[in-house]
Amino acid sequence: MTSWVEHAIVWQVYPLGFVGADIRPERPAPLAHRLPRLIDWLDYAVELGASALLLGPIFASASHGYDTIDHFRIDPRLGDEADFDALIRAAGSRGLKVALDGVFNHVSRRHPAFQEALARGPSAPGAALFRLSWASGEPEAATFEGHSELVVLDHDRPEVEDLVAAVMIHWLDRGIGGWRLDAAYAVPARFWARVLPRVRARHPDAYLFAEVIHGDYAGFVTASGVDSVTQYELxxxxxxxxxxxxxxELAWALDRHNGLLDAFVPQTFVGNHDVTRLASRLSDPRGIECALAILMTCGGTPSIYAGDEQAFRGVKEDRLGGDDAVRPAFPDRPEALSALGLPVFRRHQELIGLRRRHPWLHRAKTRVVHLAYQRFVYEAFEGENRLMIALNLGEGTDLPAPGMRSVLAGRDARLKTGAGEARVALGEGAWAILSPAEPL
Structure with missing residues (x-):
């Protein structure tokens, strides 16, 4: 595990949406210097408690960014290389690492190499990048999950290995600190096992994590050589x-999570650019705090999707443009945000701060202290360090809190530490993070 990730709190941004770019332009977009708008949000990210910035696709693409046309060029809807360099400098001056979204499973049908293959046939150099069938007329191309505009690369070809390694190294050379490997689950693990050592040979401190939704997370990490995968199960x-x-259900998932921590440190989240916003997903808005308390007290590299810290709402739909609601434009500057999101923002600050004051939580495992109908107490521990987390999803009650001496954070929570075992009184929907240390 690369060293800087051990203390990382990630703020994830989908740039094309964030800056209000046209996601589905009818013609090639003219150059527009929108990327520098992110610079005006870096102090906000630091104020939130983030130490890293994860950017969604920023390379030239046909529409939403995941249909790449040129991996070596900044999308003109965002700006140019000078804008990128300015963002990297500004982030670095604030101590923020930057990671990019690498779309290496597929490209746009408009990619020059694919268009070259269509125009010149199987002898075209670009044809070597794709899985094409030349039975008759225009070749039949493998596509990503049935999307005809997303043409899959041939990951058994050395030309694709060379391309992906060159792209990753190029932008690491330009100052980024890591990569999210989009749709890595669709790429053979053996491909990553060949490419990533080439990248690490030049950038050994790069953080490389993969989007994996289902399946054997630990097995994928071992076979591919990535540092981590996305923890969708949790x-x-x-x-x-x-x-x-x-x-x-939560106790079961945390136990599964413990097993993963034996092999690697997962990339954890309660929201991202591909799923319905947490504030829209939860039936009880108080659950936002509970979800964040869980995220910040279990092992992993946690990320916050921009807007979730303001309780933004948005429902993902299975249709063309169905992601738009969860990838909205942001104001030019943080000062223009509605004051309605401030309480949730302050709670994020509090719990992120708690996480950063207890860096051992990066590798912390959990164990059950009390598990009953709608009530759960678990201990997060690593070595001699420990905290206790109490959740009450039912009516008000007292729950056991053995050895605890203070409440570090919580809502509607009161610790009772008189004679006998300590207990924590929780109201309905309440939670608490408890410490064995005496209050300061």
Missing amino acids: WKAIWSALNDRNVH
Whole structure:
């Protein structure tokens, strides 16, 4: 694990949406210097408590960014290389690492190499990048999940290995600190195992994590050589358990998470650019705090999707443009945000601050202290360090809190530390993060 990630809190941004670019332009977009608008939000990210910035696609593409046309060129809807360099400098001056979204499973049908293959046939150099069938007329191309505009690369070809390694190294040379490997689950792990050592040979401190939704997370990490994968299993369990008031589902997922921590440190989240916003997903808005408390007290590299810290709402739909609601434009500057999101922002600051004051939580495992209908107490521990987290999804009650001496954070929570075992009194929908240390 690269060293800087051990203390990382990630703020994730989908740039094309964030800056209000036209996601589906009818013709090639003219150059527009929108990327520098992100610079005006870097102090906000630092104020939130972030130490890294994860940017969605920023390379020239046909529409939403995941249909790349040129991996070596900044999307003109965002700006140019000078704008990128300015953003990297500004982030670095604030101590923020920057990671980019690498779309290496597929490209746009408009990619010059694919167009070259269509025009010149199988002898064209660009044809070597794709899985094409030349039975008759225009070749039949493999596509990503049935999307005809997304043409899959041939990951068994050395030309594709060379391309992906060159792209990753190029932008690491330009100052980024890592890569998110988009749709990595669709790419053979053996491909990453060949490419990533070439990248690490030049940039050994780069953080390389993969988008993997289902399956054997630990097995993928071992076979591919990535540092981490996206922990969708825990994401689903958190919001589902809160909605169903089923703490057994959460306890099961945290136990599974413990097993992953034996092999690697997962990339954890309660929201991202591909899913319905947490504030829209949860049936009880108080669950936002509970979800964040869980995220910040279990092992992993946690990320916050821009806007979730303001309780933005948005529902992802399975249709063309169905992502737009969860990828909105932001104001030019943070000062223009509605004051309605401030309480949720302050709670994020508080819990991110708690996380950063306890850096051992990066590798912390959990164990059950109390598990009953709608009520859950678990301990986060690593070595001699420990905290206790109490969740009450039912009516007000007292829950056991053995060895705890103070409340570090919480809502509607009161610790009782008189004679006998310590207990924590929680109201309905309340939570607490407890410490064995005496209050200061």
